[in-house]
Amino acid sequence: MSLPTETSPKHCANKGFHLKSLRLNKKLLYTLIPTLLLVLLLLYFIRHPSKPQFYLQSTTISNLSLSSPLLLLLNSTVQATLLSKNPNKNFGVYYDDVRAYAIYKGQQITGDCFLPSFYQEHEELNVLSASMFGTGMPVAASVGFELGRDQVAGRFVLSVRVDGLLRWRVGGWTSGKYRFDVDCLAVVGLRQGVMGSVQGSSACSTNV
Numbered sequence: 744m745s746l747p748t749e750t751s752p753k754h755c756a757n758k759g760f761h762l763k764s765l766r767l768n769k770k771l772l773y774t775l776i777p778t779l780l781l782v783l784l785l786l787y788f789i790r791h792p793s794k795p796q797f798y799l800q801s802t803t804i805s806n807l808s809l810s811s812p813l814l815l816l817l818n819s820t821v822q823a824t825l826l827s828k829n830p831n832k833n834f835g836v837y838y839d840d841v842r843a844y845a846i847y848k849g850q851q852i853t854g855d856c857f858l859p860s861f862y863q864e865h866e867e868l869n870v871l872s873a874s875m876f877g878t879g880m881p882v883a884a885s886v887g888f889e890l891g892r893d894q895v896a897g898r899f900v901l902s903v904r905v906d907g908l909l910r911w912r913v914g915g916w917t918s919g920k921y922r923f924d925v926d927c928l929a930v931v932g933l934r935q936g937v938m939g940s941v942q943g944s945s946a947c948s949t950n951v
């Protein structure tokens with residue numbers, strides 16, 4: 744007779760305790776699962792923003808001159824206008840340490856032109872202007888030869904390069920720094936003996 748009255752409160756207490764801990768676990772699960780999903784979603788997006796897009800709008804070469812054939816030193820001024828577009832709906836982009844320079848026949852012919860750091864909103868388009876100067880840039884004899892030939896032909900093909908560091912911004916979070924490189928092909932023609940610019944956007948290749 745005394746046995747059931749003794750065990751039943753203990754049993755109930757045990758049951759009550761189990762129920763409480765189960766409810767606690769459920770609460771924990773309800774907050775943990777959405778948090779985990781959010782983190783996974785963030786990780787997915789962080790790994791998958793689309794690369795920024797660059798277009799070369801115009802390029803102008805001026806002051807192109809080469810020193811005596813014995814010691815080939817090149818002077819030039821290359822002015823380029825680039826369009827930079829962030830194609831992402833959810834990511835902003837911070838650009839730092841951005842520099843531009845020109846390459847002709849595989850050789851750098853201008854010094855670096857440093858561009859100010861900037862932030863690009865979602866799907867924003869920015870215009871970047873770079874004035875690149877080369878003074879006494881040493882070039883190989885073959886480059887000097889090609890340059891003479893191109894001057895006669897009136898058509899120069901050069902490459903405008905841009906590189907720097909970028910950070911993605913999603914929500915209030917900013918990623919670490921990623922290196923990016925942009926390579927644009929510029930075709931510059933001579934107009935009545937004067938080096939002119941060739942207009943029209945040409946797409947550049949971008950690596951992040």
Ligand SMILES: *[C@@H]1O[C@H](CO)[C@@H](O)[C@H](O)[C@H]1NC(C)=O
Pocket residue numbers: 805806820
């Ligand atoms: C380069 O050309 C521009 C005009 O196109 C001129 O104003 C400038 O003085 C020139 N610079 C040099 C170093 O010759």
Ligand SMILES: *[C@@H]1O[C@H](CO)[C@@H](O)[C@H](O)[C@H]1NC(C)=O
Pocket residue numbers: 808809810811816817818878879
């Ligand atoms: C290049 O520019 C420098 C400085 O302006 C000048 O001293 C030199 O003569 C120029 N060279 C040529 C080949 O024009």
